[in-house]
Amino acid sequence: MxxxxxxxxxxxxxxxxxxxxxxxxxxxxxxxxxxxxxxxxxxxxxxxxxxxxxxxxxxxxxxxxxxxxxxxxxxxxxxxxxxxxxxxxxxxxxxxxxxxxxxxxxxxxxxxxxxxxxxxxxxxxxxxxxxxxxxxxxxxxxxxxxxxxxxxxxxxxxxxxxxxxxxxxxxxxxxxxxxxxxASSALHPVTRVWAPPPRPVAAPAGGPVDAGLLRHVADTVRRALRECDGDVLVFLPGAREIAVVAARLADLRAEVAVLPLHGRQRGAEQDAVLRPADRRRVVLATAVAESSLTVPGVRVVVDAGLSRVPRVDLARGLGALVTVPVSRAAATQRAGRAGREAPGSVYRCWTPAVHERLPAQPEPEIATADLTGFALDLAAWGAPDGTGLALPDPPPAASMTVARETLRAIGAVDVDGRITDRGRAVAAAGAHPRLARALLDGADRIGADRAAEVVALLAEDGVTGPGDDLAAAWRRLRAGTDAAATARWRAEVRRLRAAMPRDRPPPTGATGGGTPADGGRSGGGPAGSPGRLTDELAAGLLVGLAYPERLARVRRSGGSAYLMSGGTAAELAPGSGLAGADWLAVAVADRTPGAPAARIRLAAPVDEATAREAGASLLREVREVTWSGADVVAREVVLLGAVGLVERPLRPAPGEVAAALLEGLRRTGPGLLTWTPAARGLRERLAFCRRALGDGWPDVDDAALVDAAPVWLGPELATARRRADLARVDVAAALRRLLPWPAAARLDELAPERITVPSGSRVRLDYADPAAPVLAVKLQETFGWRDAPRIADGRVPVLLHLLSPAGRPVAVTADLASFWQGGYRQVRAELRGRYPRHPWPEDPTDAVPTRHTTARRR
Missing domain, CATH: 3.40.50.300 (P-loop containing nucleotide triphosphate hydrolases)
Structure with missing residues (x-):
């Protein structure tokens, strides 16, 4: 040949x-x-x-x-x-x-x-x-x-x-x-022209490409047309950006042909771009033109420097195409398109410094993409984990785990990852396993033809057109308003229909095309009952079968914020015609990193009955006796994943309440209880004993009290029914349960609540600082003491706060003997003139202590 x-x-x-x-x-x-x-x-x-x-x-x-x-x-x-x-x-x-x-x-x-x-x-x-x-x-x-x-x-x-x-x-x-x-290179010399935007543009972060960059790309195309001969090949990340730049070049159409080239076009449209032309052209292309294709006549490349790649959010089950900077290897390939037939030029819309920071090679798809279909192919081959196969890179373990869980959920593989008969039917459909599952299971409910139409709508990229209403897109395709999209869609419908098993029983009530005018179910029956579903409910049912974790309930009636059954918050775009629907089956959603909610890109409104049918695997009844953040909540809940459907109060068993109250203590801390002065004082004394005497005494910090709550609060927890019952607990009495008997007998001896001073007063000790208990006492009441008292078997001296007759501290000491010999003289000199009716003896160790502020008369 x-x-x-x-x-x-x-x-x-x-x-x-x-x-x-x-x-x-x-x-x-x-x-x-x-x-x-x-x-x-x-x-x-x-x-x-x-x-x-x-x-x-x-x-x-x-x-x-x-x-x-x-x-x-x-x-x-x-x-x-x-x-x-x-x-x-x-x-x-x-x-x-x-x-x-x-x-x-x-x-x-x-x-x-x-x-x-x-x-x-x-x-x-x-x-x-x-x-x-x-x-x-x-x-x-x-x-x-x-x-x-x-x-x-x-x-x-x-x-x-x-x-x-x-x-x-x-x-x-x-x-x-x-x-x-x-083989040696065939490239002619290609001149590089660095053409960054005149003003900084936002780096792509998963959302739309900065409009300023697209304006600059269009301006650079005009510049290239002025400065160079031949056709211009422009690299842009996607069809939306191609449309924006094409609109900005519309005034050039009298001089040059402005043509798109991307994977969403019909074959005939793509073929036309790849044939020689008799007039100058500007070809706006995605990465499909990087390799394997020759666009004849190209002498100039304008590169926006961006590429669109698949990414999957494993935690939320959301897949998306995200925009990233092009790799240096891909930029070289793009530039080479200008030198295939003659010397050419490449205009790069970035700086040499940015170029040096680009990744050397594009990231392999296996590292970032949804691996559900990949895992099914491995299982069908007989190598569920890929071991022994000549794969250039092993699949990431986390992505494969999620993929296998998805396949098990739809019955495509068994617990060991081996493909099942159902899995072979799913693989034979030639679509993503989720969509294939929806095709097979939805055919019995809405008819094989309609199921193939909906799945083709979801599988064939770019046929849905503008807007986020899936059912509306379905009707547009049936009407043929976009000939190119309709042709691609119908070809995929035929392929899917041919791939379906021939021995499926006819679905109940399925009759083909058409749409009831009232927008509801004809016959008024719930999902699963005889009667034909509207486009909205049929599309929603198929989407829900494919993505049950994306069945979403509105958070506030009439609003645009939703909670998906997978637990992810989602929002409709402003002005969406779907806003206010109680339920949505979300076909496409993506979440910009750092955003609080995902953005819904394509969905169908459904009712609760359809949501329940599509998400049957997520339905569960839960008996909840939990701490809600304020009190014990006892209820029976019917859940669709993370979405609550029905809630009924229940009478909990005592043990369930105790567990919920313990959870409340863990979240809130001991502050959930009522701490009287007596309870606080006892806790402080226990903390002092542990510090002074060691581990034989209980730990009473917050974490330890919560951990030991079943011990010292056990009787109260057994009878409590709500938070208020805990608030009535005698905490001081409960704390004493932490003390073993020998320690309990000596507590008042080792850490006395009060100390008798020489005047006869019983003064309370302050144990707020467990390292140094404080005794605040008027100086005249300590006359006769030669040393400060000691506690904890004499191990810890009490820190004396000696007060003036007015109750203000005049000295702080744990060494009273030294104070009497030194500091007292200065205090006496300063205060006896101010308080002449109070005793100020020269030798306080021999003086009579008194708690009276004036001399008493007989």
């Missing part, structure tokens, strides 16, 4: 070495930069050497179709003759087809169906460096199939980056690495 092609592309000189390597080793790696012709010439060269069909796997549908058209054109044929292709929902091959270009996802499904690939002589995995999930699986499965079943099968990995060693090792299996063949 290669001999039929006269085109001399740079990869051609390397093809004899490549064929020789494949003959010798049966596997190899071809490293060739973009534009060298590896995607088109390598399959032709391999087809000349094998007897079976050559399968060429591409990561994207648009690339698969484009590669097939390019090879067919080189052979002077139409697609479907010696070169054909197969993508989801479309296949063009014939009896003479030798080369079939497929998507990596389709290759994975074929390997599941026929691991031997009996009619295939070679498998070529193109752009394997992009590290999509399906590409990783296709590589791993093909390597094992070749090793175990088809040692004669040729296996070739093709990459545009020089990181070939890891793929060579994987292809080599247990033997030596597969040979690596390198």
């Amino acid at each position: 290669l001999s039929d092609v006269t085109l001399d592309l740079p990869v051609r000189p390397a093809l004899p070495a490549l064929v020789a390597a494949l003959r010798t080793a049966g596997a190899g790696v071809l490293v060739a930069p973009p534009g060298t012709g590896k995607t088109t010439l390598a399959p032709l060269a391999v087809a000349d050497e094998v007897t079976g069909r050559v399968l060429v796997a591409q990561p994207r549908r648009i690339a698969a179709r484009a590669a097939a058209h390019r090879m067919a054109a080189l052979l002077g044929e139409r697609v479907g003759e010696r070169v054909g292709y197969a993508v989801r929902g479309e296949r063009r091959v014939g009896p003479r087809t030798r080369i079939e270009v497929v998507t990596t996802g389709l290759l994975v499904r074929r390997l599941h169906h026929d691991p031997e690939l009996g009619d295939v002589g070679a498998v070529l995995l193109d752009e394997c460096h992009e590290r999509h999930l399906d590409a990783d699986l296709a590589l791993a499965f093909a390597v094992e199939a070749r090793s175990a079943l088809r040692p004669d099968l040729w296996l070739l990995a093709m990459s545009a980056t020089p990181q070939a060693d890891r793929f060579a090792a994987l292809l080599g299996g247990d033997g030596p690495p597969a040979p690596v063949v390198r």
Whole structure:
């Protein structure tokens, strides 16, 4: 076949070495930069050497179709003759087809169906460096199939980056690495132009791209058109940004053609962009144009520097496409598109300093994406955890755990992770396992045709159009108001319908299309009863079956804030027509990091009956006797996940109340009790004894009291019914339960509540500081004491606060003898003139103590 092609592309000189390597080793790696012709010439060269069909796997549908058209054109044929292709929902091959270009996802499904690939002589995995999930699986499965079943099968990995060693090792299996063949670059010189925005723009954080950056991209396109010749290829992260920039360039349409290029378009629209044109063009493209595609006529690239990648929030079960800075490797590939046919230029909308901080390589999808479908493919292959497979990177453990739990919940795998019969039916649908589950289970309820329509709506990216109302989008597609979207949707509906088991019983009451005018159920029955569901309820039922954790109930009647059954708060966009619906089945939601709630992007209104039916696995009745934050709450609750449906009061058992009150103590602390002065004083004395005498005395800090509450509060907890009962507890009496008998007998001796002073007064000790108990007493009442008293078996001196006749401290001491010899003289000199009627003896140790403020007369 290669001999039929006269085109001399740079990869051609390397093809004899490549064929020789494949003959010798049966596997190899071809490293060739973009534009060298590896995607088109390598399959032709391999087809000349094998007897079976050559399968060429591409990561994207648009690339698969484009590669097939390019090879067919080189052979002077139409697609479907010696070169054909197969993508989801479309296949063009014939009896003479030798080369079939497929998507990596389709290759994975074929390997599941026929691991031997009996009619295939070679498998070529193109752009394997992009590290999509399906590409990783296709590589791993093909390597094992070749090793175990088809040692004669040729296996070739093709990459545009020089990181070939890891793929060579994987292809080599247990033997030596597969040979690596390198082709020289075909790129013409590309001049780099750094074109950052004149003013700083917000970095992407999961939300919309800064409007200022999109304005700047449009301005940079105008600049490139003025400064350079040829067509301009503009890289933007997604279809929405393409539409915004296209609108800003609308005034140029008389001079140039402004064309979009992205995965949501119809094949014919994509093909038109990939054909030469007779006028100058500006092609606004997503990452689909980074590799495998050649947009003819391009001499200039304008790169916004952003890429859109999948991310999953494992804790909340939310998946989203987020916008991130492009990697340096991807930026190089993008720039190379300007130098395929002639010298060109690349305008990068960032600075050299920013460029140096970009990641070197794009993050592999396995590290960040939802792995539910990936895990099902592994289970279907017979390797639930991927052990022993030639995966470039192992899947993250946390993501795989969540994926397997999801598969078990829908019955697709057993407790050991092995695929079940139901799991095989789910896998056969060729959709995400959640959507496949909704398709299979929803068909019995709303009919196979309507179920396929809803699932196609959710599975086929970009067909829903504007707005967040799923049922409205469904009606638009049935009406055909957007021809391109409708065509893609109907193709997916046909594919899903064909994938469904033929022996399913007809659903009750399902009759096909149409919508009741009243917007409710015809027949008025609840979900599950005979009667046809409206579009809203049918769509909501399918969404709920797929994503039961996203069934959401409005928080406040008529509002736009919701609580999803998975426990995540969610909000509708301002002005949404869905606001006020009591229940929503949320199909698409995402949450910006740091945001308090997820944003609902696509949903259908449902009623409680439908929510209960769709989320039946989340329904549970819970007997709750808990601490609510203010008191004990005793109730029976019917829950749909985190959403409460019904609440009934119940009479709790005493033990349940005690447990709730203990929880209240743990959350609130001992302050939940009423601490009288006597109780506080006793606690302080106990704390002093523990500090002074050791662990034989109970610990009475907050944490210890809470931990020991079943001991010292046990009788009160056994009879309490609410918080108020705890507030009436005699805490002082309860605390004494902490004391063992010997300690209880000596408490008043070791830590006396009061001390008798020389005047005869019994003065209370203050134990607030357990290191230094304080005795505040008037100085005249201590006459006759030579030393301060000691407590705790004489281990701790009491700290005396000696007061003036007016009750104010004049001295603080634990060494009374030293005070009498020194400090007292100064105090006497200062105060006896102020208080002449109070005794101020020269020797207070021999004086008569008194608590009276004036001399008494007989």
